[in-house]
Every structure is written in C-alpha cells, then in structure tokens.
Amino acid sequence: MAANTGDRRGEVREFLTSRRARLSPQQAGLAAFGDNRRVPGLRREEVAALAGVSIAYYTRLERGNLVGVSESVLNAIAGALHLDDAERDHLSDLARAANVTASTRSRAGTARTRVPAGIQQVLDAITDAPADVRNGRRDILASNRLARALYSEIHAETIRPPNVARFTFLNPRARDFFVDWHTAANDIVASLRIEAGRHPYDKPLSDLVGELSTRSDEFRTRWASHNVRHHTAGTKKMHHPIVGEIELAYQVLVLPGDVGMNLNVYTAEPDSPAQEALRFLASWADGHLPSGGNTLPLEVDQADEGSRTAKP
Structure with a gap:
C-alpha cells in the first residue's frame, strides 16, 4: 500500500x-478459456491487446x-x-x-490554507444555507455562521x-453524526485519493494520510482500494x-483562480x-456561536508570476 502520497511509482x-x-x-x-486463470481479472497481455500497445510497454506502465x-x-x-471519468482524470x-x-517539483502544488480576500463576506451573505470553503485535504478554511452550527462537531x-x-476516521462521534458513515468514509477517502494524484508532493497531505493510515484500520483498508470519485453534488x-x-442537498463549486479550493453550499427543500x-439551527447559532468567520485572507506572492498563492 502506497501510504506516502509522494510514492509516485x-x-x-x-x-x-x-x-x-x-x-x-x-x-x-x-472470451474466457477455462477456469485456471492465476490472476483475478484481466492479464497484462489482455489489457495490452485491448489498448493496442505491446505487452512490454504496458508492463512498463503498470510498473509505475x-x-x-x-x-x-x-x-x-x-x-x-473501463475507467470512469474520475478514474481517467x-x-x-x-x-x-x-x-x-x-526543478519544478517544489511548485507542483500544495493544498492552500488561506482563502482569497473577500470570501468570508461572500459566505456571510449566504444567510439561509450553510456554506464553507475547503481545500483538497478537506480542511475547513472558512464558514458562514450556519455552516459552523451545522458542523459544530467538526x-x-x-x-x-x-x-x-x-x-x-478518528473521532468516535462521527459515526453518530453521519447517518450513513460508511458512505461518508468511502467518499472522503476517494476524494483524498484524487488530491494525492494531483499533488503527490504535498507534505501536509502525505502527513495526514500517514496519520490516518496508522490510527485507523477503516481508513487504511479504504486507502488501499485506490478508489477515486468526483463529488460535485448530492x-x-x-x-x-x-x-x-x-x-440536505449539496453543491461543490470550484473557486476561480489557481487556489485549489471549493465552495460547499447545503440547501433544503422549501417548506421541508x-x-x-x-431555521432553528440559525436561531440557536445566534445565541451560542461567536460572531465573525474562521478564515485567513489569501496573500499574493508577487514572485509567483502574478498568481495567487498561500503564505503559511
């Protein structure tokens, strides 16, 4: 199992x-001939034939x-x-x-920890729906009041x-909080797998995967399956x-610019x-949560070709 996200091969x-x-x-x-196959699924030579490449070339690819x-x-x-869209990506x-x-490995990408200036105002303007901003490691970087109330456990x-x-994976309260914990667990690991593929040299991500793999058998088993999945709505x-x-229904929107963050918005059916x-949760939050957001502004690195990058 390649727990280290930097283990590219x-x-x-x-x-x-x-x-x-x-x-x-x-x-x-x-066509399958006989039942004496020594490997589950397809053989390498069968994949090579289906893809129209030599066995030697496909073997090289599969070796990493x-x-x-x-x-x-x-x-x-x-x-x-037969890869789906998420697996192809x-x-x-x-x-x-x-x-x-x-020479470019150090700039290959790391999940941001600071959000663009003004995002907290956008979140606070969304008053009837929980909304927050997360990076690829699934850190919650900014939230409106209703999202902080909804995810008060986190x-x-x-x-x-x-x-x-x-x-x-590490808080026992999660199994009560997520009604379908197994689906939630599968989804979070699949999304972290995608992030690891995009940013294999992200040390904080590698550290997180290592921590979860060490402390949670449930995470380690799921991580070894190499399943990936896009989660943009549901x-x-x-x-x-x-x-x-x-x-609640949710929509995941990519923030514009190269900041590697998503805006998550949760909505309810009218009159449901x-x-x-x-509404009750919003009323509760007014009396129990401090005012203000939990966000840090994104700073601009002038040396980075004018693009927005996070400064820790």
Whole structure:
C-alpha cells in the first residue's frame, strides 16, 4: 500500500493493478478459456491487446513508469480498463506528476490554507444555507455562521484548521453524526485519493494520510482500494446534536483562480422539515456561536508570476 502520497511509482502500479484485477474477461468483451486463470481479472497481455500497445510497454506502465506517455495511450489504457471519468482524470494526474521535473517539483502544488480576500463576506451573505470553503485535504478554511452550527462537531476539534477526514476516521462521534458513515468514509477517502494524484508532493497531505493510515484500520483498508470519485453534488444525511436528523442537498463549486479550493453550499427543500431545522439551527447559532468567520485572507506572492498563492 502506497501510504506516502509522494510514492509516485507505487501509486501508479497499485492503481493500474487494482483496476485490471476488478475487470473480468467477459466484462472486457473477451472470451474466457477455462477456469485456471492465476490472476483475478484481466492479464497484462489482455489489457495490452485491448489498448493496442505491446505487452512490454504496458508492463512498463503498470510498473509505475509513466514518463513520456502520450495522451492517446492514456486514453487507450483507460478504455481498455473501463475507467470512469474520475478514474481517467486520476490516471492523467498520475501521468502529469510523473513528468514533473526536480526543478519544478517544489511548485507542483500544495493544498492552500488561506482563502482569497473577500470570501468570508461572500459566505456571510449566504444567510439561509450553510456554506464553507475547503481545500483538497478537506480542511475547513472558512464558514458562514450556519455552516459552523451545522458542523459544530467538526469545528469543536482541537487541531486547526478542522479537517473533515480526521474527524470522520478518528473521532468516535462521527459515526453518530453521519447517518450513513460508511458512505461518508468511502467518499472522503476517494476524494483524498484524487488530491494525492494531483499533488503527490504535498507534505501536509502525505502527513495526514500517514496519520490516518496508522490510527485507523477503516481508513487504511479504504486507502488501499485506490478508489477515486468526483463529488460535485448530492445529498448528505446527518444526525445533529441540536436539531436531530437532517438531510440536505449539496453543491461543490470550484473557486476561480489557481487556489485549489471549493465552495460547499447545503440547501433544503422549501417548506421541508430540513428547512425548518435549518431555521432553528440559525436561531440557536445566534445565541451560542461567536460572531465573525474562521478564515485567513489569501496573500499574493508577487514572485509567483502574478498568481495567487498561500503564505503559511
């Protein structure tokens, strides 16, 4: 298991091997002869044939060497392995990381910890829906009052900034808070896998994965599966200590600019019990939460070609 997100070859090897193992010859449209197959799923030579590359070349790729691989070959491999959109993007991220030179590795990307100036005002202007900003490590960097009330269990964590993954796997209260804890756990690991593919040299991310792998068997098992998934919309059902069970729809919006952050907004159906619960939660927050946000402004690094980067 490549727990270290910087283990690029290991990440590639385990991802491709796991995708090959889950695909049967029948699913791939191949005839299966006999039942004496010594490997689960497809053989390497079968993937190579389906992708239209030599066995030696595919073997090189599966051993973790994606240096110089073309987009057309990546697409052929993705098609042969029946990868979905998230898995295709992940494979492209792994290939992109493989071609990062030593001189640019330090600039290959790290999840930000400071949000752009003015974002807190935007969040505070959203008064009827919980909204917050998170980076790829799932640190909660800024929230409006209703989001702080909704996720009060996570904001009570002593490590700052509060981190959804750490709460999910290391805080026993998470299993009560998330009504479907197993789905929440699968989703958070799948999203961290995507982030690890995008930013394999992000040391805080590697440290987080190492901590969770060491302290949680549930995380370690899920991390080893190499599943990836996009989470841009859906529903979440939570059991809140103040309002009880509440189900909300969510939308994840990418903030403009190269800041690597997402805006998460949670909404309830009009005139629904969930909307009534949010109103009650807002009233509770007015009497129990301090005013002001929990955000730090993003500073501009003038040396970074004019792009916005975070200063710790």
